[in-house]
Amino acid sequence: MKKEIKEIAKNKKISNFEILESLEAGIELKGFEVKAIKEGKVSLHGAYVIPKGEELFLVGAKVAPYQPLNVPQDYKKDRDRKLLLHKREIKSLIGKVSQKGLTLLPKRLYTKGNKIKVEIVLAKAKKKFKKKEEIKKRELDLELQRLLKKWG
Secondary structure: OOOOEEEEEEOHHHHHEEEEEEEEEEEOOOHHHHHHHHOOOEEOOOOEEEEEOOEEEEEOOEEOOOOHHHOOOOOOOOOOEEEEOOHHHHHHHHHHHOOOOEEEEEEEEEEEOOEEEEEEEEEEEOOHHHHHHHHHHHHHHHHHHHHHHHHO
């Protein structure tokens, strides 16, 4: 039986990075946060993953309250959320992040069955000239598509 995957949120700034490795992780959430995320009241804009001791945390992801009047007084919508991974995966990622220029970022947030998962990626920032090359290539591809459509 295959579990249904439904994408909830995407990190649009991920295109500025070269993705080296991708991993699926669970997130430690409160009950009302789960409801809010399933309603789509979440943003990954500016979010990143940091190691704290032997654990990884999602920092900067904003989860708006599901029902603003029923949320605890001390609730912070951008609080740090613990990521759930195997110890060996965490140790491997922490070792790789300690290398110069590598960072962990959330790529997308989705439901898998009835669980909420986040896809985290080990990434390296693209150089400015690579971004320019990519933009030129995309523009040339679009122009080629237009010409083929016009003559085809």
